Amino acid sequence: MxxxxxxxxxxxxxxxxxxxxxxxxxxxxxxxxxxxxxxxxxxxxxxxxxxxxxxxxxxxxxDLKRGTFTEQEERIIIDVHRILGNRWAQIAKHLPGRTDNEVKNFWNSCIKKKLIAQGLDPNTHNLLSSSNRTANKVLPHTHHQQNTSVFSITTSQTNDMKTPLVTLVPPSDTNSINHIPISLHEYQSPSFAPTTRNQSGHSLMEFANSTDHLSHTFLMLSRQYGTKGCTGSETDGPMPFGTRSSMETTTVPSSSMNNVYGFGCIDENSMWGSDLEHFDPTRGEMVMQIQEQQHPQQEKGCEGEADKVNESISSGQNMGTSLMESSNFDFEFVESALLPCGMYCNVNPMDPLAWDC
DNA sequence: AAAAAGCACAACCGCGATCCT
DNA sequence: AAGGATCGCGGTTGTGCTTTT
CATH class of the missing domain: 1.10.10.60 (Homeodomain-like)
Known part of the structure; x- marks a missing residue:
């Protein structure tokens, strides 16, 4: 046939x-x-x-590269997969010279197994069962692991307090940083704005402190990239920061990270439990090496509102899902924000075979 | 040495999206 | 606007090589 x-x-x-x-x-x-x-x-x-x-x-x-994948490529695949899920063609766009089929095969034959060995669910990038986590903790490399994610992120506040800039920085090349300003206003498109507002009509973006802004940004990237079947529970979809549902947790000491793939394998107790209370915010170390310029007054002023949001979330309101389902937000926006900057190096933005689709 | 199992990768299939008439 | 043709994508299967028993 x-x-x-x-x-x-x-x-x-x-x-x-x-x-x-x-x-x-x-x-x-x-x-x-x-x-x-x-x-x-x-x-x-x-x-x-x-x-x-x-x-x-x-x-x-x-223009195909062929040959085995480099460590850098492997990290890119994992990082992008965390956000996009099994969108191999989209992932392959981040890897010049690689095809979706190649990436898919590499994922299925190699990365998947590595993640499982690390105690991670390859579909969600979250931790597997608690027994696996326990086993994982005793691995020699589990503590003080350097964040090897291809992403580093810094945020800074603009004059407009509602518009922190999120900057994605390529690793180990700080001399040629390509800052990628992502105005959160970009995400407040009319199409999904209503779903990001709480009952009092405030946009979540507006009253979150900048840490929460960042968390939300990636929550939204995750959601808006449309992970299939993503419902916002901790096991349902690739979630940057390991963000469980929204702003409830955004700061995690890097020492709680315990895998070679950067911010994927996070000690869940540190992530969600009491360890957070001991986190020293002055270190500014987060899952993705976040450095912030906090505005104390604003932050304090935001707490009450943030509590309201958490309340609405904990009362069963699933923001992620609502965003997913109701938003027409174009995830190509993220592509456009990331790709032209050559953040993955060796990217020729003019290469039609690499970037056209 | 031979059969079985495991593995990586190439290729196929089906479906949804888009284009064209 | 409708319907067929084509494209592009993700999942699945097939193939051949390597390793294990």
Missing amino acids: GHHCCSKQKVKRGLWSPEEDEKLIRHITTHGHGCWSSVPKLAGLQRCGKSCRLRWINYLRP
Whole structure:
């Protein structure tokens, strides 16, 4: 049985021979692919157009990197997967020269197992059962692990107190930081603004302190990127910061981090439990190396409102879900914020094969 | 040495989105 | 506006190589 697009033709299936590859390469490099359904005929191949397209995109394209994934690439995949879930094509866009298929295979064959070995659920990036966590804690590298996430984040307050800037910083290259200002106003698009307001009509963004702003930003990135089936519970979706539902927790000492993948594996007791009470905010160390410029007055003034929000959340209001379901927020916004800045290095924004889709 | 199991990766399939007529 | 063609994506299967028994 062939594809519906070529069911009338007699097509070859299975592995491609070097001769077939050569024909396809020669045709596309001289004529371009144009309409894929016409490629097999024009190139003299007994294949369907869909198969030709796949072969070209996944294997023959000249800009493909091939070879084993680097540690940096691995971290990028994990970090982006935390936000996007199984959106392999989107993840692959962050890895020039890599295809979605390649990323997907690497994830399934390698990363998934590593995460499980670390006691992490590869789907949610949250911790697995408590027994796994206990085992994980005794690993030699569990404490004082350097945050190796590709992201570092700083926030700063603009004149407009409602608009802290979130800056994503590539690791270990502080001389060439590409600051990515993400105005939280960007997220307050009319399409989802109503769902971010509490009963008193205040936008959550407006009364959160800047730490909470940041938490919310990534909560929203997580939500708005549309993790399938994300309901806001701690096991349901990739959640940056390990944020359980909203602002209830945003600060975590880096010493509570315990895996090589940066901010994924977090001691849950530290994350959600009493350890938070002992966290020294002056260290400014958070899951993603957050440094903040706090405004004490504003922060104090926000507490009451924040409590209201927590109250509404704890009373069963699932903000994440409501955002997911009601928002038309375009997650491509995030792409546009991240990609042109070359935050993952080696990115050529002009490369149509790398970035066009 | 041979069979079985495990693994990585290439390729296929089905479906939704988009384009075109 | 409707319907068919095409594209692009994610999940799944197939294939061949390596390791284990």
